[in-house]
Amino acid sequence: MDIGFSEEQEMLRAAACKFLDDECPTTFVRRQMETEAACTPEFWAQLAEQGWLGINFAEEDGGSGLGLLDLVVLLEEMGRAVMPGPFFATVLLGGGAIAASGSPAQRREYLPRIADGSLKATLALTEPNARWDAAGITMTARAAPGGFVLSGTKMFVPDAHLADVLVVAARTRDGSTMEDGVSLFLVPRGVPGLSITVLPSVDATRKLCEVRLDNVAVPETALLGELHNGWSALGRVIDRAAVALSAEMCGGAQRVLDMTVEYAKLRTTFGKPIGSYQGVKHKCADMLVEIENAKSLTYYAAWAVDEGEADAPLAVSMAKAYASDASRKVAAAGIQLHGGIGMTWEHDLQLYLKRAKACEVAFGDATWHRERVARLMGA
Amino acid sequence: MDIGFSEEQEMLRAAACKFLDDECPTTFVRRQMETEAACTPEFWAQLAEQGWLGINFAEEDGGSGLGLLDLVVLLEEMGRAVMPGPFFATVLLGGGAIAASGSPAQRREYLPRIADGSLKATLALTEPNARWDAAGITMTARAAPGGFVLSGTKMFVPDAHLADVLVVAARTRDGSTMEDGVSLFLVPRGVPGLSITVLPSVDATRKLCEVRLDNVAVPETALLGELHNGWSALGRVIDRAAVALSAEMCGGAQRVLDMTVEYAKLRTTFGKPIGSYQGVKHKCADMLVEIENAKSLTYYAAWAVDEGEADAPLAVSMAKAYASDASRKVAAAGIQLHGGIGMTWEHDLQLYLKRAKACEVAFGDATWHRERVARLMGA
Amino acid sequence: MDFSDSPEHAAFRHEFRAWLDTNLDDDLKVEDAQDQRIAPDREILERRIAWQKKMHAAGWVGISWPKEYGGRGANFMQQVIWDEEYFRARAPILPCQSGLNLLGPTLIHWGTEAQKKRYLPKILSADEIWCQGYSEPGAGSDLASLRTRAVDRGDHFVVNGQKVWTSGAHFADWCFLLVRTDPDAPKHHGISYLLVDMKTPGVTVRPLVLLNGHRHFNEVFFEDVVVPKENLVGKLNEGWKVTTTTLMFERGGAGGRDHAAQIARLVELAKQFPNRQEPAWAQSHIRQQLAQLAIETKALQMTRLRGLTRRLRGEPPGPEGSILKLFGSELAGRIADFSSTLLGPYATLDTPTEAVPDAPRWLNRVTGARQYTIAGGTSEIQRNIIGERVLGLPKG
């Protein structure tokens, strides 16, 4: 047993920290928030250069072949920096789905281009019912000469407006279980019948979209993975996404605590630093406990996923449930302890509060994952 | 609008406070805890003398004709003193049921004797299913020549071992609703087939019993209220009991806060009174807020019951839910702030902790009453 | 004990409710009663000024002020009923609210006859809008450590310094201002209370935008601002005493009363919302949480009424206001948190959808909930006040 990061991982963290400090200060984040892309081509190219866009892809797919735990290191730093842009959508979702389900040909077609920054992707999973499991998928894909025709509406699709290709989950038959009958399709941007609307939402550094498919025709080669049996790979992609969000939340929450502690040492009231009052000190201690626990569960979940442990799904839901609550509580406490200044647009805390809220509800909030934990425990 | 107590009520409170300070110090309470009766005949006689045993009964039934709100004043003081003995069982439950459902003859037979202290009573409602509503009643009473025969088991019956008469809720038919078919019977102590076992439980100042009825035969005159239609009156008795417990919890919690504040002013650590640290001060403030809110809801519920307001059941469940949580939290915080000394047998806090726990779960805990609130809100 | 209106009070309530029903146009009604901005923009401000004039003409403004100053001399219970009904009708905040609730009572108590005559009528008529210049950067909860200075120059003061969190300063004509006039005196002494014309040269207003994008608060800078001597309220260096009354009114008034309406809407949403295919309401954890919020809302309401009773019986507003402020603002946060549990990702959308047409309002609550536990005295400060002034615990 050794539950620390390796030297390589610590180096990766240091490099990420330095890069993001230099290239992604909050002034940059704020500028990107104002734009539709939430990211400059230059910055995206730099991410590719760092090797981050293909970090989890196999080497033969143009990636670095690293594991989820390595990505967690990176994501903590990205969370710390509120890094804007479609990294999550492209690497974890669209790229993750292609890596998990794609044929060799499909992987060769897309993954190297994701890794080198020339292609962006996302995953269109959730529908207006706001479920994150197989039962939520009601969009239909019916077989048609030479391919499939997809119809339905997807909601909360991350950065769909930037994606060159969308992986779309649809129902190809009514199976015996909810999982049976789910298939995945590669839908390129601009195809007739596809319309994408950006939905104004809390976190402007990553947009959410409504994606409508009105009789969108795709060829047979658009099928990603096995017909009707798309869920098992997709489920793993969703689990990885949940761990990724947990890691981001850990990084963001740690930054909020750091800012708060720093402020509590400097700011004085009634002649003493506010951090010397137990009302502030004890709250900071509670924040630390929340964060340490969230990290512990997130690291364990990433390790369990990487190792294919039997309890990986349970570990993932435990991490996402705990981190979602922790990050909300920490962000709120951070603002509370900053007082008025923490409520302003000008102060960076708002960036963390908003990202925390977006991550909290994405891919299942704490309540959703607790229910899954109960189901897995009770089985 | 005027939400304060009347001069008469303040006088009643002052008298109760003085009487209990004199006659019911915690040394007395501790002695009574060791006995089965948890009350001396002398003390019971004094309660009768004060007029408290008949406080809510009509004057023609030997009582004082006062309302639930007046009783609330008394119960707060009783809670403050952790008064031992079968007051709740006799006055609120057994006596309350007879007052609510009894024929003039039944009321004349029992209530004056309850009021003068010569008769004790209780209500056998709950069964091993631990429900507090009509659906929980599965004990059967079948008609037999000249009367009824009752069979089944009741649980958590307060002070049944002391009762001269038990009001027993049983099912006389399968009605169209759970409420339909519930009837009440007067079962005297010592009747063949009736067996009562005291269950050791958390609060030794008031015992809980298991009551088994094995083909207990009672005459027709034992029927209390209308056949099959006992629930509507019984529901009101249960609501009054829930308000009574809320009031007791308010009184107990207030006493815990008083003890804690006093201790926090005197006890020093690191050279300062512990009450000057925000860790203690803020917790005391939270205790006060809990208590004030519990009182507000309890007073409103008592008023609404007295006035027969349409929202009385909602108000009752709101009060019991809030007070149950508040009293548990206040007792726990009181012990926490006292530190080690608060965990000892010697310190009186334990009496309050245990009474609080007993009141919390009796006649529905917070979860039970929240569900009822939801049902009433959602209707 | 009686929780219902007396016949006279019921009549008063009925009269005011009927007047509002007839006179309050729909487009004046506020969407979110927790929005405390006197107006989101200038156009709406003008409409609300017109509304206040209409109210005033009908005798419904400043009703608790003495008759001699243009009020009705309404008793405390009538003021409470006024508040409840005004709120219930979803009527907008009166543009002169800080004049009506804070400056007015202060002037009536401490002002000279000339000051009363000069300022009070224009508060009622909405001809002059006031802002409150108390908080300073670096002072925070420790209000009395303020450093904005006023130097005596014979017939006038010269003010230099900075205020912060000044609500509505960008719309205000006048400011009531706390300044230090004796820097050598102990903290609570040496403070004076001045009335400052916002058009005086040297006054600069800079917006402090909130994280939800709302402009409500401002920083106000004073650079060699000349204030005539007759604009001093109360005695020189006794401004702290002058202001304490006002602060009590502010705290007593806090603690949102929009909770019940929000909970009713959440129950509605829970019953409709196709969360996980069955209505959310079918899940006991949703019912439990909604019931708990409803119970806490009722508790807050009843505790408020008990406090009002103490006032009705002639006791002054005391620190029990801190209980309402503390509990009410924390409860607003719990309601917002729950809305996100119920609505999931819909709670993050700043645009109406078919499933949740009022999503933006919920998002605003979700991100803005912290405001209530900070503004007007943080929860930490309220707990100190309760611990020290109510329970008598020693200062830290």
Add this chain to the structure above:
Amino acid sequence: MDFSDSPEHAAFRHEFRAWLDTNLDDDLKVEDAQDQRIAPDREILERRIAWQKKMHAAGWVGISWPKEYGGRGANFMQQVIWDEEYFRARAPILPCQSGLNLLGPTLIHWGTEAQKKRYLPKILSADEIWCQGYSEPGAGSDLASLRTRAVDRGDHFVVNGQKVWTSGAHFADWCFLLVRTDPDAPKHHGISYLLVDMKTPGVTVRPLVLLNGHRHFNEVFFEDVVVPKENLVGKLNEGWKVTTTTLMFERGGAGGRDHAAQIARLVELAKQFPNRQEPAWAQSHIRQQLAQLAIETKALQMTRLRGLTRRLRGEPPGPEGSILKLFGSELAGRIADFSSTLLGPYATLDTPTEAVPDAPRWLNRVTGARQYTIAGGTSEIQRNIIGERVLGLPKG
């Protein structure tokens, strides 16, 4: 990062588990692993002493002590595995636990050769039982403000004073005691560390019964108790330094690991329990709460393992022990509270019933849960330690 055992550690775990499986009789197993009493009565104490002797004979006691002092020189990870397996087997607390975990490491570090030779073997063999004489009435969290005095009388000390919360003093043969030897020195100086034979005239033990009726703690009175000079550990007046190591071990060891077993039992009860006719498990609020408790338990476990890793990498036990103590003890309280939500009135019965055969154990947790957030440093103190030593916030 690797959450699994290395092959050597797996072998060690297997060996110890197998030994326990073979040698631990059922009647020795503890019902409630949170019960920290070294024994509820003298008879059970004798059985546990025999058990420790058996363990010792097989080389399983004090494994982390150096070989020269009768241990195995086991590494830290082996000690962790020992703890986990010992706990898992529901083996009883060793009667010499405070000797093994607290005094032993202290003597090995600070003791003279003579002291080591005299005391260490009898700790391992359970021939002498030790208690810890630290806390005093009036000192509470501020341990260093202790007032029990030892006066130097040439070849011996004379001790006068009182200790409190002395676990197991009624069974103990010896006490390791903190006394003030220089009343004029600053608080943390002038304290010395003595070893006192409990049979010395002038030592009186008085029980401090807990609210659940358990006898575990005591008050110990010292009246002109003569302690030979050679019983001083470390230098005169440097007892605080001697004791700090021990305190860290104590805090690191706290934080009940019985949580997972309790939760498993609650899940079982929730599925059977005829609460409101359908099993409680069918209600989402029950599932939500149980899942949350399971998540928190897992979090505690993983945070503990991360702390162990830091130790494995050679860092000393640090203040992260406070995180485990704080969170673990608060979690024990939440589990107890939930058990009462689940079991309703059954959680108040001190007698087994058909529905809840283990009701008394739950009742004991429900009433006793506060112990864990008080004993061994209150939650408030842990938050101070975390705030000051981990986060670097200034002292109050």
